[in-house]
Amino acid sequence: xxxNRKLILAHFWLAFAVFGVALTLGAWQMFIRSPIGTWLSNPxxxxxxxxxxxxxxxYVFPTLVAMGFGYAISESALEQRLVGVRWAWTGFWLIVIGxxxxxxxxxxxxxxxxxxxxxxxxxxxFYYLGVVLVVVGSWxxxxxxxxxxxxxxxxxPGAPVPLAMYANVAGSYLWAWTAVGxxxxxxxxxxxxxxxxKNTIDAGLxxxxxxxxxxxxxxxWLMPTYIAYYTIVPRAIGGRVYSDSMARISFILFLVxxxxxxxxxxxxxxxxxxxxxxxxxxxxxxxxxxxxxxVFTICASVEIAARLRGGxxxxxxxxxxxxxxxxxxxxxxxxxxxxxxxxxxxxxxxYQLDASIHNTQWITGHFHLIFGGAIxxxxxxxxxxxxxxxxxxxxxxxxxxxxxxxxxxxGMIVTxxxxxxxxxxxxxxxxxxxxxxxxxxxPQALSVTFSAIGGFILLTSGIMFxxxxxxxxxxxxxxxxxxxxxxxxxxxxxxxxxxxxxALWVALMIxxxxxxxxxxxxxxxxxxxxxxxxxxxxxx
Amino acid sequence: xxxxxLFTFSNRHFTIxxxxxxxILVVTGIAGFIVLPFAQPWVQFANVWDxxxxxxxxxxxxxxxxxxxxxxxxxxxxxxxxxxxxxxQEAIGRGATLAQRCAICHGPTGISRADSPNLAGQYAAVIxxxxxxxxxxxxxxxxxxxxxxxxxxxEIADLSNYYAYLPRLPAxxxxxxxxxxxxxxxxxxxxxxxxxxxxxxxLDNKTGSPWLEGQSEAYLKVQxxxxxxxxxxxxxxQQMRNIARAMTPQEIEAAAAxxxxxxxxxxxxxx
Numbered sequence: 149x150x151x152n153r154k155l156i157l158a159h160f161w162l163a164f165a166v167f168g169v170a171l172t173l174g175a176w177q178m179f180i181r182s183p184i185g186t187w188l189s190n191p192x193x194x195x196x197x198x199x200x201x202x203x204x205x206x207y208v209f210p211t212l213v214a215m216g217f218g219y220a221i222s223e224s225a226l227e228q229r230l231v232g233v234r235w236a237w238t239g240f241w242l243i244v245i246g247x248x249x250x251x252x253x254x255x256x257x258x259x260x261x262x263x264x265x266x267x268x269x270x271x272x273x274f275y276y277l278g279v280v281l282v283v284v285g286s287w288x289x290x291x292x293x294x295x296x297x298x299x300x301x302x303x304x305p306g307a308p309v310p311l312a313m314y315a316n317v318a319g320s321y322l323w324a325w326t327a328v329g330x331x332x333x334x335x336x337x338x339x340x341x342x343x344x345x346k347n348t349i350d351a352g353l354x355x356x357x358x359x360x361x362x363x364x365x366x367x368x369w370l371m372p373t374y375i376a377y378y379t380i381v382p383r384a385i386g387g388r389v390y391s392d393s394m395a396r397i398s399f400i401l402f403l404v405x406x407x408x409x410x411x412x413x414x415x416x417x418x419x420x421x422x423x424x425x426x427x428x429x430x431x432x433x434x435x436x437x438x439x440x441x442x443v444f445t446i447c448a449s450v451e452i453a454a455r456l457r458g459g460x461x462x463x464x465x466x467x468x469x470x471x472x473x474x475x476x477x478x479x480x481x482x483x484x485x486x487x488x489x490x491x492x493x494x495x496x497x498x499y500q501l502d503a504s505i506h507n508t509q510w511i512t513g514h515f516h517l518i519f520g521g522a523i524x525x526x527x528x529x530x531x532x533x534x535x536x537x538x539x540x541x542x543x544x545x546x547x548x549x550x551x552x553x554x555x556x557x558x559g560m561i562v563t564x565x566x567x568x569x570x571x572x573x574x575x576x577x578x579x580x581x582x583x584x585x586x587x588x589x590x591p592q593a594l595s596v597t598f599s600a601i602g603g604f605i606l607l608t609s610g611i612m613f614x615x616x617x618x619x620x621x622x623x624x625x626x627x628x629x630x631x632x633x634x635x636x637x638x639x640x641x642x643x644x645x646x647x648x649x650x651a652l653w654v655a656l657m658i659x660x661x662x663x664x665x666x667x668x669x670x671x672x673x674x675x676x677x678x679x680x681x682x683x684x685x686x687x688x
Numbered sequence: 689x690x691x692x693x694l695f696t697f698s699n700r701h702f703t704i705x706x707x708x709x710x711x712i713l714v715v716t717g718i719a720g721f722i723v724l725p726f727a728q729p730w731v732q733f734a735n736v737w738d739x740x741x742x743x744x745x746x747x748x749x750x751x752x753x754x755x756x757x758x759x760x761x762x763x764x765x766x767x768x769x770x771x772x773x774x775x776x777q778e779a780i781g782r783g784a785t786l787a788q789r790c791a792i793c794h795g796p797t798g799i800s801r802a803d804s805p806n807l808a809g810q811y812a813a814v815i816x817x818x819x820x821x822x823x824x825x826x827x828x829x830x831x832x833x834x835x836x837x838x839x840x841x842x843e844i845a846d847l848s849n850y851y852a853y854l855p856r857l858p859a860x861x862x863x864x865x866x867x868x869x870x871x872x873x874x875x876x877x878x879x880x881x882x883x884x885x886x887x888x889x890x891l892d893n894k895t896g897s898p899w900l901e902g903q904s905e906a907y908l909k910v911q912x913x914x915x916x917x918x919x920x921x922x923x924x925x926q927q928m929r930n931i932a933r934a935m936t937p938q939e940i941e942a943a944a945a946x947x948x949x950x951x952x953x954x955x956x957x958x959x
Contacts, residue, residue: 189873191883192892347768404709421745426720427713434712586878645694646701652694656709663713667744675747681768684895 329360510571
């Protein structure tokens with residue numbers, strides 16, 4: 149029952165429009181840094197572009213997708229009109245205003261601080277205020293998801309919450325709490341300095357606050373993808389979810405252990421004690437658990453579909469899968485990229501192994517493979533699956549859709565594998581240009597060239613994606629029927645209270661944040677002499 | 689199904705959830721704060737508490753030794769965003785009066801005919817820092833030091849604001865504009881040299897760095913050589929010394945000649 153289609157479409161269109169712009173910037177950055185482009189004579193332009201690319205891809209694009217998808221889930225899974233539509237539009241417009249407010253200083257070169265802020269570098273205050281508005285807009289969505297679930301519960305006392313909504317609300321709570329870190333950094337530290345009220349900043353503390361946000365934000369980006377794995381793919385390929393409880397446990401585990409692990413981003417930071425780094429490293433290892441559970445459950449669900457289609461034998465069933473179905477294709481690509489990206493992630497989270505690739509291009513390769521690859525390809529799949537229900541029109545370019553998904557997959561592999569490789573060779577990240585004429589790095593030139601070509605394959609795929617969706621707005625009207633989610637093999641009538649509510653897991657998430665972050669934050673916040681003078685972008 | 693049923697040890701999920709998390713926390717805590725610190729044979733701890741504090745990142749008190757006296761003075765200038773902000777007309781006027789004694793070398797309009805730096809339109813922060821350094825002895829020059837030694841803080845600020853206020857005029861170096869040499873726009877990444885232009889103009893300007901367009905070629909060359917030889921040492925954290933040491937004599941020539949040939953009105957108007 150999708151009633152507020154305009155609201156959902158607005159979120160998706162804005163998300164994909166800004167995605168298109170940021171993707172173009174990304175491809176340009178790959179090109180200009182590679183041996184096929186001439187050295188950029190003004191590196192500031194590179195960092196300007198990098199800031200815009202990161203801010204859009206990190207804050208605006210995935211947040212809008214999660215919000216739009218969240219509203220769609222709330223209406224269709226709960227079969228109830230969205231409560232608080234006006235608030236939802238307010239949230240949307242806050243994000244629009246925030247994005248514009250942030251992009252103007254970036255375009256003017258007044259906020260080339262990268263999306264990770266990097267204090268003591270301080271940019272124009274409106275950049276940070278814009279980011280705050282985006283976050284506030286998304287918090288409205290968090291509240292609405294919680295309220296809509298509550299309204300539904302009142303009407304259906306004791307009934308199991310549909311899996312899609314259960315996961316969606318878990319994702320929204322994760323975002324609400326993880327965004328607090330960056331919000332504290334912005335409101336207590338950066339904005340007072342950017343507004344001229346202070347001129348020193350505790351850069352070490354700011355980095356810890358940001359690590360609070362920076363790792364769990366990845367799992368917030370991941371949530372729509374995992375929801376699609378569990379509740380869209382099995383239905384789309386004619387199967388069933390292997391286990392509803394396993395799905396719920398996976399989402400709960402994300403809620404609990406995605407949060408207290410961010411300090412693996414600060415392994416090289418001297419202001420964090422080694423003991424805390426170890427604890428965060430150990431908890432990061434735990435985050436592999438829900439992903440492994442998911443891979444197992446989804447493979448089992450897919451096998452059910454294959455066997456229902458007549459697949460036989462130990463591996464023979466794989467051939468019976470509907471490989472011409474874009475959803476199947478997207479899932480397979482996503483899993484391959486998740487596998488490689490996840491393996492790389494295990495290296496990043498290991499204290500000792502991280503030392504060899506810390507701050508190299510390996511890291512950039514890693515998060516592009518996981519986020520840009522495994523996650524975003526499922527965003528495409530979600531859009532393709534939802535589009536007919538939102539527009540009331542059919543997507544007829546199935547062949548084009550398949551080509552688009554193939555190109556994205558190939559492009560992402562071609563981009564990120566060489567990226568990982570040059571990282572191992574020691575190429576640093578966040579550089580505007582490299583002197584490939586120098587014998588020391590000349591052997592990396594070929595890898596970097598491949599990587600840049602991958603960037604253009606991705607750009608092509610991204611343009612195709614937008615064209616497919618735009619063309620899907622003009623095809624003849626059809627009735628797509630109600631939007632449905634996959635059901636489990638054993639759909640039980642009751643679910644244990646712990647797997648039907650979020651309170652226990654949210655409480656554990658907060659407690660773990662306090663145990664794993666409390667002391668390091670207090671240590672720096674209360675210690676004297678930990679601040680350094682701010683460095684203002686473009687100041688004389 | 690109330691929260692009362694949820695948060696109780698009779699609820700299996702609560703017991704297992706809390707138990708497992710607490711267990712992992714305790715085990716990783718013991719490993720991270722006690723076992724691993726002692727597993728490092730090259731670090732000595734007085735007792736278990738000492739190891740825990742070290743692993744938690746408690747700031748250690750510095751050893752009770754006095755730092756050796758610096759043979760030469762280092763720059764002690766502190767610049768905040770308010771130090772030179774919004775000078776009054778009176779301050780600029782006082783600066784103009786004081787500047788009359790500078791005119792013999794730096795020119796009555798802030799443009800030098802004597803291979804001294806052109807000061808007209810230079811960033812206030814730059815003049816402020818150099819005058820302080822001349823006064824404190826962090827930078828020395830037989831001609832300049834005596835002028836600076838008796839200046840007060842206010843006089844230094846006034847002079848800085850006055851020169852920053854003057855328009856940037858073309859200098860007396862009528863060479864044709866040279867193309868940008870590599871050292872200025874690309875630096876030499878493999879020798880750790882950032883492009884000159886990233887801080888000193890042509891690409892970007894960074895706080896505390898002077899713009900160099902139209903400055904005397906001889907002056908620029910001598911300063912780079914002084915940095916390279918370690919004769920001039922008032923640069924913060926050895927930034928310029930590290931760069932100048934790694935530059936080849938040809939690069940020094942090229943950078944000095946390039947900047948000297950540029951008209952000062954191309955300085956990026958970002959302030």
